[in-house]
Amino acid sequence: MSATQVARPLLLGPTLGRTSLVLVSGLGLLAAVSLAAVAFGTTGVGPGDAAAIIGHRLLGVGTVTWPASSETIVWELRLPRVAAGMIVGAGLACAGAVFQALLRNPLADPYIIGTAAGASLGAVSALLLPAILPVAVGAWLGIGLVQLLAFAGGLGAVVVVFGVARGHAGTPVIALLLAGYAVSSLLAACVALMMFLSGDRLGAVVSWLLGSLGGASWTRLALAAPLIVGSFGILLLRWRKLNALLLGEQQAAHLGVDLEREKRLLTALAALATSAGVAISGTIGFVGLVVPHLLRLAFGPDHRLLLPAAMVYGAALLVLADLGARLAGGIPVGVVTALIGAPFFLWLLRRSLVVHGR
């Protein structure tokens, strides 16, 4: 053995140093994108004013030289929107990474076991309810009936899928995938029927389904953020189990993973983060699918780096997409993420075929 081979240290996974570098770069990107998103919008409130307003609100520095409307725009409109973009983007990317590991399927995204379909059914029901019942469907606890039912629908669908997929010997991954597909299709059909019957409210329904961060407010974030961030905390600590799953279920069991418990826990946490995100912003696509893949390509499949990186870069992507969506005339952010995500996905696929031949 040559001297250089002996000297080279063994790589056991991403080092703290490398992880920090990746995350700090990501946070830098996130900060830059967020600043741009707060500094620019469809009106003339620019970076200077925005900075001054934030400085004043947070630190009490500076004298008020701007109109109240500018302060409202920056503090009540742009800032919550950016915060929502961060949290939802992080949640979707993280949940996507978890489902891709758990289900060992590269096409898995946060919605694969029914969250999107269930949340859509809940939200559309809430949107159409006023047409049927003369109920005062005003804000409930400041959240809104749509958000509440979307959240409940998302979680409910996952519970149903899990129940359907359970067998004698646990919950096979293939059963989860198939049950997820079937339940999603059924719920999507119900949503389609409701859209047909929605009449004048069709616009509101379509708007929700395409996804938007426009409805973000501090109240909604105050309720959704703890759920999403809480899920993050627990998921980050489970990196060893997720890494073990990379070797397949049998081997993961031999390495000490309690498969059934892990499936339930990981699914619950990822579904929680996803449903909370969908409740704020509707069903935004591609972030949960593409971000983990790109990061895996760039940094490897080890979850101790992949999960936090997914959070940071997912957040940055969504904030950037929302800025683009706003400046492009208020188009739904889901359209922008699809426009960014689909070509990237095609590129990933081509690259995989070319490099690996499979």
Next chain:
Amino acid sequence: MALHRPRLAPLLVALCLAITACGSPATGTDPPGGPPTPTATPTAATDPPAPIFPLTLTDDAGREVTLAAEPQRIVSLAPSNTEIVCALGACDRLVGVTDFDDHPPEVTEIEPVVIAASVDVERVVAAEPDLVIAAGNEQTPTSVIEQIEDLGLLVLVLYPETLEGVYADIELVGRALGRPEAANEVVGDMEARVDAVLEAVEGADPPLTLYEVFHSEGTTYTAGEGSFLASILELAGAEPLTGDAQGLLGAEDLVAADPELILLGTASYDPALADPDTARSTVAGRTGWSELRAVRDGRVVPYLEDIVTTRPGPRIVEGLEALARAIHPDRFE
């Protein structure tokens, strides 16, 4: 009454302006020659005028809206609302409109806050309005209305379902803007013109009329059952062939009903249908349509006034007049 009003109106308006306790330049000044004589109005300026504001109104969505002072900066979220505000003489108070607004011509100079039917809340806030006039029935989404309200702005929701509803909305906005007399005048004008139309078509046999709102690949949208458009068609002397609540009319139902007259509202947007002969042949070419009475008798009329006919604002009377002329041309020679 209708004949006398136009002469009294300017004096009434001037009096109202004189007694309104609002110092904004938009409300105008005393008419030249000093305040008008007390005989022009029963309520002489002997008692101090009751302050009009603060004022609590109930809008078309049943919401109570309290205006602390006369609004000077108005954002309109629908073209019909814009037209109402301008008809009341308050066009100069508009600081935000939709990009679809086109009447009166000067509103195209105002910054739009609604782009491509999507409300940009940031622009609404930047316009610093003291009143936002929205459209009901989800034309302005409820979530957007709630969001604007949560930001501390006042929102008035209008949703007229009949012609009377339009009058009520004009009067409501008139009160909200401190211009009730202007509202009365506008409504009076409208009522006069409507009466004239009703007189003209009185006794005429109402033909079963299909008003085509939209048609594509065998799907026809017409006036919905019990809709605003259906009521206008009735006033214009037609028996409207209505679809379901959304206005959807199945091909079978259309053929079974066999309308006598077809008004192509789509011709307002499709130049190919503006020519009567082209319109007739296009319509005749649709599956099942060639056997309709209206097509065989050649009563397929390109209708070019769709905008005013479907915009529930002050110009709806123009729509009514155009409809009546199209349905009973012999009554309007």
Next chain:
Amino acid sequence: MAAEARDAPAIRLTDVAAGYRGSAGDRSVLDGVDLEVRGGELVAVLGANGSGKTTLLRLLAGVLAPSRGTVELYGRPLGAWTRGELARSVAVLPQSMELPDGFRVSEVVALGRIPHGRRWFGADIEDARAVADALRDAGAEDLAHRPVGELSGGERQRVLVALALAQEPQLLLLDEPTLHLDLAHQIALVRLLERLRRSRRVTVVAVLHDLNLAAVFADRALLVHDARVVPAGRDDLAIDPLLARRAFGVAIEEALTADGRVVLTPAVTRPMNEPPAS
């Protein structure tokens, strides 16, 4: 370890029955198995396809619960072991395993340290040492920095062995480890297992399909047949040809090598080197 545990055999099965739930009800693959393996032994498990060899391994690995009887490892019944304890003591080398793309060999081997994971984030000195030792003992040191996607079949096998060794197990279970290997690599693996037994004092139970290989390297051979596990040998013979014939259902021939060893071959009517009848 306590005194009794030290004396206890590595593996003890007492009247064990195990099977699977199928569409036609419960199916017992193994029934009435009594078995003991002492620490440090190298045991080969033989049997026809479907005889229950893999079921036996799964019982020993603790992933399959017996429907009757007890399975004891190092004096403790399986039920008394936690998953973590089991993963730190027993390592399984499956027939084949997909190695995740994007990892280097040393990272994959480091996955074997998962049961021992202590730090909230990374690997510690112990882990690094264990991985280095595992790579060395498995003969995979030169592969450490290679991406796993580039490995050949034999190289992958060595990496899988290293992965198992990184767990620092006392018991190593192998399921047909020579299945995809050529002759040279088969011998190499067998030699490796012998070395391991000496250097690490592991107990090795390996399911093999090659009778002679088993006869050569194992301390003893077990035969899984008729839902029972019986010693494969008789007297001085590592493998009794009559027993083998019954278990495999083919005629077995004995032959003597130049140095007097007995080898067993399936009896075929026409040997390879005899010309065809003309």
